[in-house]
Amino acid sequence: MQQPYKTLIDQLQHQIDDKRIITDPTLTLAYGTDASFYRLVPKLILQLDTLDEVVFAIKACYNLNIPVTFRAAGTSLSGQALSDSVLITLTNNWRNHKILNDGEQIWLQPGVIGAEANKFLTPYGRKIGPDPASINTCKIGGIAANNASGMCCGTAQNSYKTLAGMTIVLADGTILNTLDADSVAQFKQSHQVLLTDLSALAQHCHDTPELADKIRHKYRLKNTTGYSLNSLVDYDDPIEILQHLMIGSEGTLGFIADITYNTVVDHAFKASGLFVFADIEKTCLAVSELSKTNVAAVELMDSRSLASVADEPGMPDFIAQLGANGNAEAAALLIEIHAEDEQALSEQREALTSLINAFSPIEQVAFSRDAKVCAQLWGIRKGLFPAVGAVRETGTTVIIEDVAFPIEQLAPAVRELQELFTQYHYHEAIIFGHALAGNLHFVFTQAFDTEEEVERYSAFMDAVAQLVAVDYQGSLKAEHGTGRNMAPFVELEWGEEGYALMQQIKRIFDSTGILNPGVILNDDHQAHVKDLKEMPAADTLIDKCIECGFCEPVCPSRNLSLTPRQRNTVFREISRLRRTDEDPARLAEMEKSFKYQGINTCAATGLCADRCPVGINTGDLMRKLREDHSGMAKSIARWTANNFNGITAATRVGLSAANGMHSVLGSKNMQALSKAAHKISGQKIPLWTPHMPRSAGKMPKPEALIIHSVSKQKVVYFPSCASRNMGTEKKAMDARPLAEVTMSLLAKAGYEVVLPNDLSSQCCGMPYKSKGFVDTANSKAKQLEEALWAASEQGTLPVLMDTSPCASLSKDTLRKDITIYEPFKFVADFVMPRLDITPQDEPVMLHITCTSRRKGLAGVMQQVTEACANQVIIPEDIQCCGFAGDKGFTTPELNESALSPLKAQVPENCKEGYSNSRTCEIGLSEHSGIEYRSILYLVDKVSQARRS
Numbered sequence: 001m002q003q004p005y006k007t008l009i010d011q012l013q014h015q016i017d018d019k020r021i022i023t024d025p026t027l028t029l030a031y032g033t034d035a036s037f038y039r040l041v042p043k044l045i046l047q048l049d050t051l052d053e054v055v056f057a058i059k060a061c062y063n064l065n066i067p068v069t070f071r072a073a074g075t076s077l078s079g080q081a082l083s084d085s086v087l088i089t090l091t092n093n094w095r096n097h098k099i100l101n102d103g104e105q106i107w108l109q110p111g112v113i114g115a116e117a118n119k120f121l122t123p124y125g126r127k128i129g130p131d132p133a134s135i136n137t138c139k140i141g142g143i144a145a146n147n148a149s150g151m152c153c154g155t156a157q158n159s160y161k162t163l164a165g166m167t168i169v170l171a172d173g174t175i176l177n178t179l180d181a182d183s184v185a186q187f188k189q190s191h192q193v194l195l196t197d198l199s200a201l202a203q204h205c206h207d208t209p210e211l212a213d214k215i216r217h218k219y220r221l222k223n224t225t226g227y228s229l230n231s232l233v234d235y236d237d238p239i240e241i242l243q244h245l246m247i248g249s250e251g252t253l254g255f256i257a258d259i260t261y262n263t264v265v266d267h268a269f270k271a272s273g274l275f276v277f278a279d280i281e282k283t284c285l286a287v288s289e290l291s292k293t294n295v296a297a298v299e300l301m302d303s304r305s306l307a308s309v310a311d312e313p314g315m316p317d318f319i320a321q322l323g324a325n326g327n328a329e330a331a332a333l334l335i336e337i338h339a340e341d342e343q344a345l346s347e348q349r350e351a352l353t354s355l356i357n358a359f360s361p362i363e364q365v366a367f368s369r370d371a372k373v374c375a376q377l378w379g380i381r382k383g384l385f386p387a388v389g390a391v392r393e394t395g396t397t398v399i400i401e402d403v404a405f406p407i408e409q410l411a412p413a414v415r416e417l418q419e420l421f422t423q424y425h426y427h428e429a430i431i432f433g434h435a436l437a438g439n440l441h442f443v444f445t446q447a448f449d450t451e452e453e454v455e456r457y458s459a460f461m462d463a464v465a466q467l468v469a470v471d472y473q474g475s476l477k478a479e480h481g482t483g484r485n486m487a488p489f490v491e492l493e494w495g496e497e498g499y500a501l502m503q504q505i506k507r508i509f510d511s512t513g514i515l516n517p518g519v520i521l522n523d524d525h526q527a528h529v530k531d532l533k534e535m536p537a538a539d540t541l542i543d544k545c546i547e548c549g550f551c552e553p554v555c556p557s558r559n560l561s562l563t564p565r566q567r568n569t570v571f572r573e574i575s576r577l578r579r580t581d582e583d584p585a586r587l588a589e590m591e592k593s594f595k596y597q598g599i600n601t602c603a604a605t606g607l608c609a610d611r612c613p614v615g616i617n618t619g620d621l622m623r624k625l626r627e628d629h630s631g632m633a634k635s636i637a638r639w640t641a642n643n644f645n646g647i648t649a650a651t652r653v654g655l656s657a658a659n660g661m662h663s664v665l666g667s668k669n670m671q672a673l674s675k676a677a678h679k680i681s682g683q684k685i686p687l688w689t690p691h692m693p694r695s696a697g698k699m700p701k702p703e704a705l706i707i708h709s710v711s712k713q714k715v716v717y718f719p720s721c722a723s724r725n726m727g728t729e730k731k732a733m734d735a736r737p738l739a740e741v742t743m744s745l746l747a748k749a750g751y752e753v754v755l756p757n758d759l760s761s762q763c764c765g766m767p768y769k770s771k772g773f774v775d776t777a778n779s780k781a782k783q784l785e786e787a788l789w790a791a792s793e794q795g796t797l798p799v800l801m802d803t804s805p806c807a808s809l810s811k812d813t814l815r816k817d818i819t820i821y822e823p824f825k826f827v828a829d830f831v832m833p834r835l836d837i838t839p840q841d842e843p844v845m846l847h848i849t850c851t852s853r854r855k856g857l858a859g860v861m862q863q864v865t866e867a868c869a870n871q872v873i874i875p876e877d878i879q880c881c882g883f884a885g886d887k888g889f890t891t892p893e894l895n896e897s898a899l900s901p902l903k904a905q906v907p908e909n910c911k912e913g914y915s916n917s918r919t920c921e922i923g924l925s926e927h928s929g930i931e932y933r934s935i936l937y938l939v940d941k942v943s944q945a946r947r948s
Contacts, residue, residue, distance in 0.1 A: 004064050005043050008086070011060045012046070020047040020091070025586065026593040029573060030566035031089065034074040034081045035548045037397045037448070038484055039533040042069075042087040049091045051167075051175070051257055058255065059173035061086055061514055069516045070251040072110055072142035075134045075549050077400060078483025080146070080250040080519045082531075088255075090141070092559060092900070095877075099124070100260070105164055107260045110141025113553060116876070118266070126263040129157030132479070133382075136611070137550045144259050146481040147224050147248035151297045152336070154437050155222055157264050160230070160247045167257040168246055171510045178243045179260060187239075195238035197508045201501060202232045202241055211497055218494075221404040222437045222478035224248050226490045226520060227502045245505060250481050251516040253509040267338035269345040270296075272374040273367035275356050276306075276322070276332045283331040284411035286359040287435040290335070291407055295352060299334040299381050300435035302414065306332055306380075308387035308430055314376045318363040327362060333435065334381050337367065345369075384432050385443055386613040391428065392445040394543045397535045400443045403468045404478035407438045413472050417442060420467065424460040439478040448532040458529045461489075469493035484531075487522035538575035541621045542568045544614045551608035551618070556850075556882035556898035561601040564608040564618035570594055571621065599625050601894050603884035604770060605850035626772030637773040641780055644721075645760045689892075691925040693726035693918075699759065700740050715751045715830070716791045717742060718784075720803040721763050722918040728933070729925065733911075734941075738918065738934050742802055742823075745940040749834040754797065756787035764806040765813070770885045778813070785814045792818055800826045802934065804916040805885070808851035822852065823916045823936050824861045832867065835943040843871035845906060845913035847924050847932065850880035852916060864935060865914060868942045875905040883923040899927035906930055914938050 001023070012021055022028060022045040032042045048054050061068045069083035072090070094111030103124025108117055114135035118127045130143050131150030138148065144166070149158045165179035174190065177183040188195060205212045212233045219230040231244035246253055277283040280302060290298050303322070310320040322330045337352065339345035349367045356364075365377060389398045405413040414431060417440070421429040426444040433440035447453045468474045469492050476486050476493050491499040506513070506521055518527060537543055551564040562570065574594060577587040604619030629637075699719070723738040734741070743753050756762055762784050765777035788799055795817040801807040807822035814820070821829070846865045848858045865872045882888070882898030906913075906928050913932035915921050924932035 001043060004066055008060055008064055008066055009044065012057060015056050016046065016048070016053055020049070021045075022047070024593065026570060026590050026597065030562055030570050030597075032082065032087055033547055033566060033569045034071070034076060034079075035546070036077050036079040036082065036483065036485070037399055037446070037533050038079040038082055038531045040082040040084040040531055042083045043085055045087045045089060047089050047091050049093050051169070054088070054169055054255060054257065055173045055175065057086075057088060058169055058171065062172055062512065065512055065514060067514050067517050069519075070141070070145070070255050072139035072145070073113070073134075073137055073549060073552070075138045076142060076146060076250075076483065077480045078477070078485040079531075080481050080483035080516065081142070082484070083516075094141075103263060105260055105262055107258060108140045109258050110139060110144075110256055112140045114138055114140065114143055121263055121266070124263075125266055125268065127266040128261050129153055129162040129264045130159055134548075134550065137548075137553055140259060141256055144247055144256050145250050147228065147479070148481075149222060149434075149437075149439075149479040151299060151434055152338075154434070155219070159259075159261070160228060160244060162262045162264065163244065163247060164260040164262050166243050166246065166259040168243070169255040169257055171254065171512065171515050175257070176242075178239055184239055194508055195242070197504075198238045198241045198245075199236075201504060201508075202236060202238075205229075205232045205501075208497075211501075214495075214498065217473075218475070221406065221475050222434075222439045223404065223475040224479055224481050225475055225477040225486060225493050226482060226498070227253075227505050229494075229498060229501060232501070245509075248481070250483065250519050252506065252520050253515065265340075267296075267340060269339045269342060269369075270336060270374070271345060271349055271367040271369045272334065272336045272377045273353075274316070274332060274334050274365040274377050274380070275361040276318070276327075276330050276363040277359060278327060278362055279329040280331045280414050281411045282359050283333060284407075284414070284435075286333060286356060287410060288407055289355055289359075290333075290352070291436050293352065293355070294348070295335060295436070296338040297334075297336040298435045300410075300431075300433055300440070301332045301334065301381065301384065302418070302431040303328060303330050304418075304428075305384050305430040305432045306330065308391075309380055309383045312379075312383055312387070314379055316363075316365060316376075319380075322363075330362065334377055335367075381432065384430060386615075388428060388430060388443045388445065389544060389546055389614045392544070393447070394537045395449060395535055396445040396447040397533065398443060398546050399446050400441055400480075401464070402433070402439060402441045402478045402480045403464070404475040405438045405440065405468070405472050406474065407436075409472055410435070410438055410440075413467075413474070414440070416467055416471075417464075420460065420463050424456060424463070426460070434478075437478070438474070449534055449536075454529055454532065458526075461528060465489045465492055482520045484518055484522065485528050487518065487520055488525045488528050490521065536572055536576045536579075538568070538572040539621055539624070541624065542571065542616055542618060545616050545618075546613070548613060550611045550613060551616075554607040554611055554879040556603045556605065556880040556884075557601045557894055559900065560894055560897035561597040564612075564616070567594075567598045567602065567618050567622065568616075570598060598622065601891060603850075603880055603882050603887065603894060603898070605880045605884070606854055607850050607879055610854060623770065623772055623774075626770075627774060629772060634773065634776075637768055637771075637776045638779075641763075641768065641776045644763055644780075645758075689922070689926045691729045691922050691931075693729055693922065695725070695727055697727060697737060699724060699755075700743060713751055714754050714797050715746060715826075716754045716756065716788065716797050716799040717746065718756055718762070718788065718799060718801050718806075719759075720801060720806045720918065721767075723802050723934075724760070726918055726922075729922075729931065731931075732933070733931060734933070734937055738802055738936065741934070741940050742800070742936050745831065745936055745943075746800075748940070748943065748945050749831045750945070751830075754791050756784075756791040758787065762787055764801075764810050766805055766809050767885060769809070781810070781813045784810070785816055785818070788814070788818050788820075789816050795819065798826070798830070802916075802936065803918055804849045804851045804855075804857075808855055811855070822855075822857070823934060824852070824857060824864050827935065827939055828860050828864050831939065832864070832943075834946050835939075836946050837867055837939075837943050839867060840869050840942055841871075842869065842912070843873060843907055843910040844869045844938065845910060845924075845928065845930065845932070846872050846874050847878070847881065847913060847915040847920065848874065849915055849917050849920055853879065861916070861935075865938070868935075868938045873905065873907065873910065875902055877901045881920045881923050883917075883920045885919060888919060888923040895923040896927060899923060902928050912938075 067085040094109045098107040103126040132148040144159045167177045176187045429444035545568040555563045602622040609617035719739040727737040763780045765780040769777035804822040882894040888895040914935045921932040
């Protein structure tokens, strides 16, 4: 490492924890990855906790003249969040918010995810103006720094137009809070020259009408090419100019430490419709007329777009028939309308239907308020990007560009863009976009592994730039930011005078040029074809990954080790190094690091697949990598499976022994002894906690229970091996093991319980599958299937499994027609209709397990819990507890990291929490300070048998 960086690290260590100063080559590669098609690897990554740390780090970099880049979620597409120097990222301490003026404003830190901001505002009927497609992943810092917009946002509700104020850190470390009078006054004294220079630029624009008119014309469209020059004609106050220049500046002018938005109305009454027209000309004529109405969103999809999703589930039948019916040139408009009430929505729907019919749509799905219909329609639009990604060849990446044309010239512009696709052989390319703003996205696949491919892409982008910026006077970047991708073309779009203004702005804010160099302004006209990201084959399970980062917010290891995107990135590099053998030492180091950072700390929940545009489950790859076991390990796994009865008996003995030791030693000494044993054993001996369960004892016999109902319908009950072995914790509110509670509740509801034969030997296979013993897992699953088939009278009876992971895996693996339920769904469908429920006043916490989320049961879980308690708290920012079978014992830091936001969200008067997984409940209890247990305990507690 070069000396300036060593000096920087020495300085940073005085104020920043060493763990958050990252130089490990594996981690700098992983954490330095973003969603663009460029690759730069930082020399140093800082994970900063406070504003003071940000100021300290920026000052240190400023004094040493070391370039620095800021990163939020890393979903940006144009290369603006990359660095080969210092990359600053933020810890979870940057996710605070404040609702102001009864929801009319919201104060947000840059680490808040966009969708979370809207969730905070939901009770007020408001939302933030920007609505980018990545809103479930991207963060406020990136939304503001890129002036991201979206489908409904247009140019009227973006960050620039809805900005109320912000706190900024400049390149020299100065802090300015534009909403604080004292801060503004001090800044006017300390940075008088900067403000004077900005005022001079604004005055120059006012004195040059032709320049001012050009700026106004450019922002008639969506435009994020270069700096926000409209601030120079929209405002006279230099503070207003300054803060509006920060919007869309992509971290090249300063750091946005917080932002206050003026919020917008989130209408409760909405409807969507899909209308297909014979050709692009007629479609664009309809857009021109729709732009004169108050329609909320109009999404255009060209013929190739429609063809790309024609075979997807849930698509209207007519889409697949368009080409066959002679409508190969057809294009469609997906339209959404909003209103304040039902009558206004109805009137708007009628007026728009009449307007649209004037353009003779050849197919349509009329405006509907039905949530299912609307979801299906928007599924078409959301499926376009994945459709291209799913068919791309291994080794290529998916590129999505966004441009804007004047609406009145939209049709010929689309035609010429399609001609460029043909000319440069991008036959898979599709066009869609936010038609009301003339904003079109086009998606195509591109390899960068040969000089010919790079030259093809370069020539294509030159042609696109000429078409958009010169021929149609449009915007080369409408909402994705300039980045490195369009930096060489900024002068082409803005002309010499506009470009000179931008250069002066950069000098005024960042005279030494340390802030995100190469982004927005770049003297290298070939910058857009340098540092290109190769996407080499690694494994078919992840080869379709485009490193967009949509998976990251739901990953339980995201704050501990790596996210799915980062795991894929590192494994690609490992695979490449294995093939090329170019750097054996680096490969060995990376493989060693990846074993813990990638493989061991992956919970393998599959939540990443639900967020991934192309459905990649990185957990599947991690499980596959765990399959690399020795013959001895496989033999041991088979032996334990064949002797499962004895293993479970030994487990109960072990739990009893641990409980006995706990009674003798006390919690403090027991924890100390357990930690030492856990460490010495190389994490093989499970880590004991005060919430470790006691032995569950012997299974109760169903026939011993009293049936309170005359009706004695049967249900098969399969208690998981976890609930058969693990009883309650030492200080449990209800000492009964889960199996006893379950059978008691079923009896109360009038069910006769049937247990599978040879129960103590049965297992769904989850413990083996999670560790990569696939054959053994399949063997146990097959054994269980035969037992359940017999117990359920060949699938006639329902089967209740008392833990959600077992139920979920069994639904996926068992082939016979056996109906399997986890506790919440079974209680909702079969138990609660037979009981009288008196909900308790005491508040309860509810944890929705990852397997339940994947099976779509979150709503059912909430409904059941709310029927049993008047106050139910579902904590924010916890998608999975990270216990992951036994990882809570062997890799407890994963569970601790995943549940770090939990304890602060438990109300003082709350003493109990509920879920549907015994092992998850152990970790939840440990990290919440209250006891978590199965929902069946709560239902049993608040219910009575319904009297006839």
